[in-house]
Amino acid sequence: MSVHIYDNFLNEYEFKQLLTEINKREYTWGHSGVKGDNEYPWLTMNLDNCEYAHHILNTKIEPIVNMKFDTERIYLNGMMYGSQSAFHTDSNKDNARTFLYFIHECTYDADKYGGYFYYKLNNEIRCIEPIQNRGIFFNGNILHKGVAFDRCTGLLRQSIAWKLNIKTDNQTFITNNETSNTENISVMKNTSITDNTQIKSDKQIHQDILSIIDDGYDNSYPPNSSLDRFKPLMELTSYKHIQNCDKYINICFENEEEYSISKTFLKKT
Numbered sequence: 001m002s003v004h005i006y007d008n009f010l011n012e013y014e015f016k017q018l019l020t021e022i023n024k025r026e027y028t029w030g031h032s033g034v035k036g037d038n039e040y041p042w043l044t045m046n047l048d049n050c051e052y053a054h055h056i057l058n059t060k061i062e063p064i065v066n067m068k069f070d071t072e073r074i075y076l077n078g079m080m081y082g083s084q085s086a087f088h089t090d091s092n093k094d095n096a097r098t099f100l101y102f103i104h105e106c107t108y109d110a111d112k113y114g115g116y117f118y119y120k121l122n123n124e125i126r127c128i129e130p131i132q133n134r135g136i137f138f139n140g141n142i143l144h145k146g147v148a149f150d151r152c153t154g155l156l157r158q159s160i161a162w163k164l165n166i167k168t169d170n171q172t173f174i175t176n177n178e179t180s181n182t183e184n185i186s187v188m189k190n191t192s193i194t195d196n197t198q199i200k201s202d203k204q205i206h207q208d209i210l211s212i213i214d215d216g217y218d219n220s221y222p223p224n225s226s227l228d229r230f231k232p233l234m235e236l237t238s239y240k241h242i243q244n245c246d247k248y249i250n251i252c253f254e255n256e257e258e259y260s261i262s263k264t265f266l267k268k269t
Helices: 012-022 051-065 168-177 196-214 232-237 240-244
Strands: 002-007 028-031 042-046 069-079 096-102 117-121 124-128 135-139 144-146 157-166 184-189 250-252 258-261 265-267
Touching (some): 012 051, 051 096
Antiparallel strands (some): 028 042
16 A cells, blocks of 8 residues: 655646636535445535646646556545545555645644544554645555544635546556555655745746747757657646746657757757
């Protein structure tokens, strides 16, 4: 079994954009984990048709966990005080995964808020604090539950769930990297929001990309390539969050040669 924690998962622009998309939609009431007598339902919002939620899956979740997925469903949970959940699994499939992401206002000292994510392992109940902008990636067959914030907070506990199935061409990754009877917990920090030096560097990269696309001359590597070769970059540069990216950008052309972006395209050795 594996549980991975990703703090500061989205940068400031991405987070605001996600909230904008969510605010266009409405909650419905009646969601629960197992629909049992020991649960009391909460709010839910269907995000299956939210393009930006799929964009986050493709550009953030899949790269950071190094897997490709088929999407089963995407939705937002809204748990108010009084909602009651029970331990459950999301799936009994070996290739099932869940990515849970918190958007509520709990930004520090979760002991004052409650609202923990609980999961069972080796006859123990463990918990993870529901910090805003934190993602949790875990096997779908792990027993888990979320609980509402304490009454004194007055906050709605909001978490987006991507219910996923690893694509068949990733099956080797499962058997080689995960064992059903062991636990793997990791915490990763994303400092892209606060690292001003990195942001300046990434903005320069962004400008370099635009200059290459807009320049009709052959000033790029490989030589004698036409402008059409760089058209896939147009979609990449249409997202403002590229200015705050925290990783090197690699481009792979049809001939499977890979190039890294700096001031020009340099062949990767």
